Amino acid sequence: MPDLLIELFSEEIPARMQGRAAADLKKLVTDGLVEAGLTYASAGAFSTPRRLTLSVEGLLSESPDTREERKGPKVGAPDKAIEGFLRGAGVSKDDLEIRDDKKGQVYFAVIAKPSRPAADIIAEVLENAIRNFPWPKSMRWGAAPLKWVRPLHSIICLLSDEAGATVVPVDIDGLIAGDTTEGHRFMGAGRFAVTGFDDYATKLRANSVILDATERADHIWNDATNQAFANGLEVVEDRGLLTEVAGLVEFPVVLMGEIAEDFLGLPPEVLQTSMKEHQKFFSVKNPKTGRIERFITVANRETADNGATILAGNQKVLFARLSDAKFFWENDLRVANAGMETWTDALSNVTFHNKLGTQAARIDRIAALAREIAPDVGADADLAEKAARVAKADLSSEMVYEFPELQGLMGRYYAEAAGLPQEVANACEAHYSPLGPSDDVPTEPVSVAVALADKIDTLTGFWAIDEKPTGSKDPFALRRAALGVIRLIMENDVRVSLADVLGKGYEGADVAHLVGFFHDRLKVYLKDEGIRHDVIDACLAMDGSDDITLLVKRARAMAAFLKTDDGENLLQGFKRANNILSQAEEKDGVEYSFGADVKFAEDDSETALFDALKSAEGAISSAIETEDFAGAFGAMAALRSPIDAFFTAVQVNADNAIVRRNRLNLLGQIRKIGTSVADLTRVEG
C-alpha cells in the first residue's frame, strides 16, 4: 500500500499559527481522501517555522468501484419531484431506469462511481486544501493570485510504495509539486530530493531541521532546565512561551545569560514581563532567594564560537530593555514616594468613556461607593475609600504605560513605596479580580469593597447610558463584571440586598433590569455546578432572594435535595397535589387554602398525613429561621411516604362534599409547605 508525503514549504509561518495549521492540513487532506473513497492506515502532521508536513501511511492505491441504487418517484410523478430526485442523485433523466414495483412503475437511479487512481484524488484534494486553507490571516505576494500565510515556495507531493516514488502532479498557479525541499536556512546544504517520509525526516535532520515541534519543545525545556540546574537555579515554567519559541526555530540551541546586577532590584514580575514580551526569554530563578537572576534564550543555530556572539548580542539588547524598565521604575517610585498625586491628577485628563466622564470622576464615584459598601463587607470605611482613590493611580505610571498587563501589580508596589497601609496596597492589585470564572476572588475586606465598587460603578454606568451587552457583543466585559460581583458576594458570604447595592451605583441605571441580568449570569454560573435554571427560579420566588448569598445557599440545598430519591418523589407528589388542587380551584372558583380538619379524616393515611404535615411545618420553619435549608428540605423529605400513601389510599374528589373540601384543603397545606422553602411549582419536569 502506498504512502503519501506532503510538504508545503514557505517563508516563516507565525509561531502561534503553526500547530493549528498542521492539524488543519491533516484534517483537510485526510477528510478529502476518505470522502473520495481513499482510506488510509495512519497519518501524522508536523510543523516548523518554514514548513507544514503531512505523512499518510497505508493508503489505498485506488478508490474502489462503487455502485449505489436509489429508488425514486413513480413514473408520472410531478416534474418537481422528479427534478428533485435527479438533483439529489446527481444524474440526468436519461440515466434513470424504470422498474416494476408493487405499486406500479418506479424510477431507479444507478449511481456508479468508477475507481480512480490515488494520484488523481490526491492532486484534487491537495489543490483544494491549499486554495481553501483556513489561515487566521493570509496574504498575496508578487503577482500571484494565490493566498497563503506567507509566500509559498515549494510543494512536495510524493506517493511511494515498494516499486518507488512518484510525484503527484499538482500545479497551483505555476507552483508545481516535486520531490525536493531544503533544510535549515543557514545550516542546511541546499535543496535535496527525498523518496518518502523516512528519507525526508532523516535528510531534514542531517540538514539541521527537527521536524517535530514537540521534540523541539522537549529539547528546549530539557536543555534549559539542565543548564539552570547545573547552576543551582530553576527555569520559570511558561508553556505558552515554550510553544512559541519552539515555533521560532528549526534547530534550537539553548543559551543561558546573566542579568546585570543593576537590574536585580526590579520587581521579578517586571523582569519576567520585559524579558518575555520583548525578547521571548525564559526567566531563571534562584530558588533560595526567589529572585530572577538569569535568562534563557533559544537561538536557531550552532556557531563556531558556541553562541558567544549571539549571547552577547542578546545580553546587550536585554540591557537596553531593562535600562528602560529601570528608568520607568525609578521615575515611578519618585512619584509614588511623593504620594502619587501627579498620577491621580493626570487621570482627570483621561477619558474613561465619553458619556461616563474621566477616570478621575469615575474614581470619585468608586471611592464614595466603596465607603458605603465597606460596613457590609466588614471593611474600615476610611481605608476602603483611600484604597479606591489610589487603586488606579498606576494607570498613569510609566511602567504600566509600557506593560499594560502589569496594571494593579505595579499599583501594589507603588502603594507600598508610598507607605500606605498594606490593606490599601493589596487592594490596588486585587480590586481587578476576579477576572474570569477561574480567577481567585479577593478576600481581604478592603479589597472586596473596592472590587465591588469598581464593578458596580462599571455596570450601573453602562446600564445608565444604555450600553448593555447584546448577543455576542460585550465590548466592556459587563458579563464578566457581573459574575465578578456575584462571586465576590457569594464567596465572601456578604449579606446585602443586590438591588440596594446597585441602587447606590451610577445614577439613572435601570436597577430592576440590571438585577435580571445578574440572575441570568447567576444561572449560567451555577449551571456548571449542575444547578438547573428552574431551581434558581424556584428560589428567586422566595422572600429575601435579593440576597445572593442566601439565594445560592437555598439553591444548592434544593439542587442537592432534588437529586435524592426522596426529593424526586416528593416533587412528583407535590406536583400531583398541586394539579388536583388547581383543577378543583378552577372548577369551583375558590381557593382551598385553609380549614382542613383532622376530624373529617376518613382513612388512616389521611390522619397520618395531617400529623406529618404538622410536624414538618414546625421543623421547616425553624430550619428556615437559621437558614438551614438542607434541614428544611430534609424535613420536607419526611412527607414523601405520607403523601404517597395518601394518594394510594384515598380519592381526593370524594362524593361527600365535606370530605372532598377537607381533602382539598389538606392538599392546600401541602402546597403551602411546597412553596415555603422554595417555590416547587416552578420546577420543570
Place this chain on the structure above:
Amino acid sequence: MANGIEAPKSFQEIILRLQNYWAGKGCAVMQPYDMEVGAGTFHPATTLRSLGDKSWAAAYVQPSRRPTDGRYGENPNRLQHYYQYQVVIKPSPPDLQALYLGSLEAIGINMELHDIRFVEDDWESPTLGAWGLGWEVWCDGMEVSQFTYFQQVGGHDCHPVTGELTYGLERLAMYILGVDHVMDMPYNDPSSPVPLSYGDVFRQTEAEYSRWNFDVADTDVLLQHFKDAEAECQRILEQPYEDPKTGKRIVMAHPAYDQAIKASHLFNLLDARGVISVTERQAYIGRVRALSKACADAFVQTEAGGYAA
C-alpha cells in the same frame, strides 16, 4: 571578519554599503523626500508607487521625525530625528528574503556567527489606511528591520504586491559598530582628518527640537496648519482631471499627497505637545486617513498609477 567582508567603520559607511548593495540589485537609488515624515513609508516612492500594476524598485534613506521620542539627545537609543533605510520592490521577487540577508552580509553581519530570525509582525498604518503582513527581523534578539508584504494602501488592495524592507539605521549601525550610546557612534571614518561622531552632528539639534516639540511649538498655529493642509489637500483633489490651461489630463495626486503628509506630521507635533485627548486622537487619525485614501484614489487615475487612457 569571516566570509571575507570587512567590518564597516562608520555610520555613513553602512549607509553607503546599503546604497551600493541595492543599486547592484537593480533598485533606483532615490533621495529622501523633501518633507517632514514619520517614517520612510510616507515617501511617495513607497506609498503611491505601491498602488497600481506598474513594476517598481527603489531604495533610499529617509530622515524620519517622531516628536514624542525626543530625549534631548541624552537617551542612548531614542531620537526625535533619525534615519530609515527603505527598499521597495513591486512585484515582490521570490528571493526577497535572500536578497535581504545578502544586504546584512554586505554591511558586515556574519551569518555564521549571528542568529537571524523572522518573527511575526503585522504592519498597519492607520493614517495611511494601509496594512501588510511580514516580520520584524531579529539579529541576536534585536529588531534590525521590518519586512512587509503590502496588502492594502490608501484603502486599495495591492496587486501586484510590493515588498518593503525598512532598516532602523541608527540601531543597526550601533550594533554592527559595537557602540552603546548613539551619540558616541562614529559618523564618518574615525581616522578621517575631521572625525565626527553622531553626537557631533546631532546632539545639539536633538536638544533644540526636543525643547520646541515638547514645550514651545505654538499649538494654535499647528492646529491652523493642520486645518489648512487638510483643506488644501481636498481642494486640489476637487479640481477636474483636465487642466483648462494646457488641455491635458493632469491629476494632481502628488501635490495633494504632500498636504496629507503635512497634516500627518502636524498631528504628530500636536500629539507631542499633549493637546490631543484620547477620544480626539481617533478622530484626527481618521481625518488624515481620509486624505491618504483620497490621494490613493487620485494616484490610480494617473499614468504612474496604472491609468491607461
